[in-house]
Amino acid sequence: MIVRAAAEVFEESGYHAASVAKISAKAGVTQGALYFHFKTKQAIAQEVMHAQSSFVQxxxxxxxxxxxxxxxxxxxxxxxxxxxxxxxxxxxxxxxxxxxxxxxxxxxxxxxxxxxxxxxxxxxxxxxxxxxxxxxxxxxxxxxxxxxxxxxxxxxxxxxxxxxxxxxxxxxxxxxxxxxxxxxxxxxxxxxxx
CATH class of the missing domain: 1.10.357.10 (Tetracycline Repressor, domain 2)
Structure with a gap:
């Protein structure tokens, strides 16, 4: 859920304009919950990058x-x-x-x-x-x-x-x-x- 929401935000805004607040709002979770799973925005971006092949069949x-x-x-x-x-x-x-x-x-x-x-x-x-x-x-x-x-x-x-x-x-x-x-x-x- 967080990774998919982050992917949408990164695609819409680019890495620099994508904020943790935007990603957490899109995912419907608190920023604290997001930080529980990912320590940094960079870590979220890395997960989206690694997950790209899972977004296609x-x-x-x-x-x-x-x-x-x-x-x-x-x-x-x-x-x-x-x-x-x-x-x-x-x-x-x-x-x-x-x-x-x-x-x-x-x-x-x-x-x-x-x-x-x-x-x-x-x-x-x-x-x-x-x-x-x-x-x-x-x-x-x-x-x-x-x-x-x-x-x-x-x-x-x-x-x-x-x-x-x-x-x-x-x-x-x-x-x-x-x-x-x-x-x-x-x-x-x-x-x-x-």
Whole structure:
């Protein structure tokens, strides 16, 4: 309850303008109760940052590279419409301003992407020289940069298209010709182009 309320306040106001009073009011608890669970506003922000993956339900459909693409598009759509997830991502990006240095949120996504890339290897979809763990980390960095650029440029309106562009350039460097022929670099909910 407190973490969700804090996420909403951090997304609405940013870290510096978010006060413990605003967070406790949003959560419907006293400031004393909030301080019982979290000693500082920074601790609350860290918890929101760490909880970002719990604010989304990653689809468990498909395997291999198509699943990785679909998960990336799903996350992009969630960033556009899910305030709680967006708050966690925002705090991870702005953590220097908060006074922390914690890569665990990024590492969590890299670990999830790594698992899917291992599936892609098992399916024979990856080129021989692709290191699944290294590419998972590259993907988190590229995705994060693309997401941030979209947020600054258009308020994330064009995030889906930017993620599609990212993948059009990344896939030839990691996927076999056979896999490339069957992969769709479009969100599964998108309308076909005319």
């Amino acid at each position: 990653i689809p468990d459909e498909g395997r291999g590279l198509q699943r990785l693409l679909d998960v990336n598009f799903y996350l992009a759509r969630e960033l556009q419409r899910n305030v709680l997830f967006r708050a966690g991502v925002r705090l991870a990006v702005e953590q220097g301003e908060i006074g922390i240095q914690d890569a665990s949120a990024y590492q969590g996504w890299a670990d999830q992407f790594h698992e899917i890339l291992v599936e892609a290897r098992e399916e024979g979809e990856l080129l021989a020289d692709v290191d699944e763990r290294e590419f998972a980390q590259v993907l988190v960095g590229a995705y994060s940069g693309t997401q941030l650029y979209s947020k600054v440029a258009t308020g994330s309106v064009d995030l889906i298209e930017r993620i599609a562009s990212l993948w059009r350039y990344l896939l030839p460097g990691i996927a076999t010709a056979e896999a490339l022929a069957r992969l769709s670099v479009r969100p599964n909910w998108a309308e076909p182009r005319g």
